[in-house]
Amino acid sequence: MTRNRSILLLALGFFIGIAVMGLQMAMSRPLTPYFGSDIFVWSSLISTTMLSMMVGYYLGGRLADRYPNSVFLGVCVLIAAAYIAIVPWALQYEFLPDPDPFFEGLKRSVLSTIGSETPSLPLGAILASNLMMFIPFTLLSFFSPFCIRLLLADAEHGGRIAGSVYSITTFGNIIGVLGTSLGLMAVLGSQHIIWIMAGILALCGVGLILLRGKANVDA
Amino acid sequence: MAQVTRRGAILGSVAAAGAAGLGAIGLLAANRTAEAQASRRTLIERRESQYNTIYVVRQGTVVTMMFGVNEQLFSESAYDTADPGRLVFQYTQMMMAGLAYPSQPRMILEIGLGGGRMASYIRDEMSDASITCVELDPAVIELAREHFALREDSRLRVVQGDGRIHLDRNRDTYDMIKLDAYRGTFVPFHLTTREFYQLCRRRLRTGGCVTQNIAPDTLLYDAAIATMKEVFANVDEYWTGSSLGTSSVIAVAYDGPRKTAQQLASAAQALQTRYSFRHALPDIVARRREQPLPTGGRVLTDDFAPVESLRAIERNNARRQ
Known part of the structure; x- marks a missing residue:
């Protein structure tokens, strides 16, 4: 990878970082009506993100060694974007808008059914968070190990490359958290924010594919 | 609360x-x-x-x-403590207006307990009514028991939990749902939305009403009225003062044709005769405002309810006067 392509790759990492944390903030809104605003709603969102990272870093590392190119990563990011654009919306879709109490059972969205039918609310919140976020966030967590694998030129500079990758994606995380909670959520509905983040991710996915980045060193 | x-x-x-x-x-x-x-x-x-x-x-x-x-x-x-039956705050007396709307107020739900004085008043004054109180904060419940003489029995139940979640997970229906879930000026967003009032409406018996305490000093007031009007056929208002700037507002939302002042007065009088309320119900319902409600408020939804930013904008009181 050339120097310019490397910078572009890191820039895409910054935007993916924004989207991940922006989504985590926005996802709190659809959960609150059915699980409350208790602390466990946040712990379920955070633990789902962490679980996705745990799985995504591990799998992503192995896949990066096997397919060390940005096209594979871009496809994964595109899949995540599509999931995020569709699934949270579908989980909230109400089959009948405001029915008679008699039909209430039919009307429920999947999310509200989880909220009212699971025996324990925290358990329901964890289940709902995972349905909304686990698969796409796992795919998005592929980014860091892929990025390190692609940028690595020699062992001598491995530390600073890994450090740069974590630093730039985490910087994106900060912008995502603050920008969403303080900016976007005051002016836009949560579904629109989720779609905006899906759009950012789709652009990143396309960018990664167009980048056609190959690893600097072969195995 | x-x-x-x-x-x-x-x-x-x-x-x-x-x-x-x-x-x-x-x-x-x-x-x-x-x-x-x-x-x-x-x-x-x-x-x-x-x-x-x-x-x-x-x-x-x-x-x-x-x-x-x-x-x-x-x-x-x-x-x-010297006069336990008295509702000290005027707005708490005024929240009793909602009792005159259903044909027979028997089953009442309260979201937001506070010291539980309104719930105790209803239990003590109305020998055949039952009230369930949902309060999020366990410490509020403990303090209400310790310092506000809250006694639970078969007709006054206290449930710890989120009001909306409780309504969502329980299919019980009520003649009146009383909403007062404030923390300072803060109301949790999911207790302000169209979907929340629709849920309340599904949990009301025929002729039932939602009675809510609203702080009128920010744009959240306009939004609350707009959202209630979106879901219910009627919203009646009661002000504790003569102008909005010095009032608390009680909103009573219900379906069916709008109650005439005459209907309300006779319903209140019948209840007064039956229960001999400490704070005379006919006097309370007589204070219903006949002026039009504010218009132009934003309808809040689960998707978008920017309660923090609406609350931050001081309402121009002159606009309605």
Whole structure:
């Protein structure tokens, strides 16, 4: 990878970082009506993100060694974007808008059914968070190990490359958290924010594919 | 749970807390005249819970529960130990207006307990009515039991939990749902939305009503009225004062044709004869406002309910007068 392509790759990492944390903030809104605003709603969102990272870093590392190119990563990011654009919306879709109490059972969205039918609310919140976020966030967590694998030129500079990758994606995380909670959520509905983040991710996915980045060193 | 006090009262309350060794709250210097008054107030208990910092303050025979939010104190509930049957805050008396709307008020749900004085009043005055109170903060429930003479029995049940979740998970229906879930000026967004009122509506019996305490000083008031109007056929208003700037607002939302003043008066009179309410119900319903409701408020939804930013915008009181 050339120097310019490397910078572009890191820039895409910054935007993916924004989207991940922006989504985590926005996802709190659809959960609150059915699980409350208790602390466990946040712990379920955070633990789902962490679980996705745990799985995504591990799998992503192995896949990066096997397919060390940005096209594979871009496809994964595109899949995540599509999931995020569709699934949270579908989980909230109400089959009948405001029915008679008699039909209430039919009307429920999947999310509200989880909220009212699971025996324990925290358990329901964890289940709902995972349905909304686990698969796409796992795919998005592929980014860091892929990025390190692609940028690595020699062992001598491995530390600073890994450090740069974590630093730039985490910087994106900060912008995502603050920008969403303080900016976007005051002016836009949560579904629109989720779609905006899906759009950012789709652009990143396309960018990664167009980048056609190959690893600097072969195995 | 709350009456939102006017700013002067807030500062006075802060001074009271300061005199009790809580000067760290900080606004003490802002109101010197309140300091003299403060000497007559004593702090009985201060409790930090998961949701609130709660102060229980005694002044004379009146015990008040206050929440500290953003360096201000807000009165949530008051109890006169010398006259337990009295509803100390005027807005709590006025919330009883909702009782005149259903054909027979028997099953009542209260979201937001505070000291539980309104619930105790309903249980004590109405021998055949049952009230269920849902309160999020376990510490509020404990303090209500300790300092506000809250006694639970078969007709007064207290449930710890989120009001909306409780409604969602229980199919019980009510003649009146009473909403007062404030923490200072803050209302959780999911208790302000169209979907929330639709859920309330599904849990109402025929002729039932939602009675809500609304703080009228920010744009959140316009939004609350707009959202209630979106879901219910009628919204009636009661103001505690003569102008919006000095009032709390009680909104009663219900379906069917709008009640005439005559209908309300005779329903209230029948209930008054039956229960001999301490605070005469006919006098309360006579104060219904006949002026049009505010228009142009934003309908809040689960998807978009920017309660924080609406709350931050002071409402121009002149607009309605």
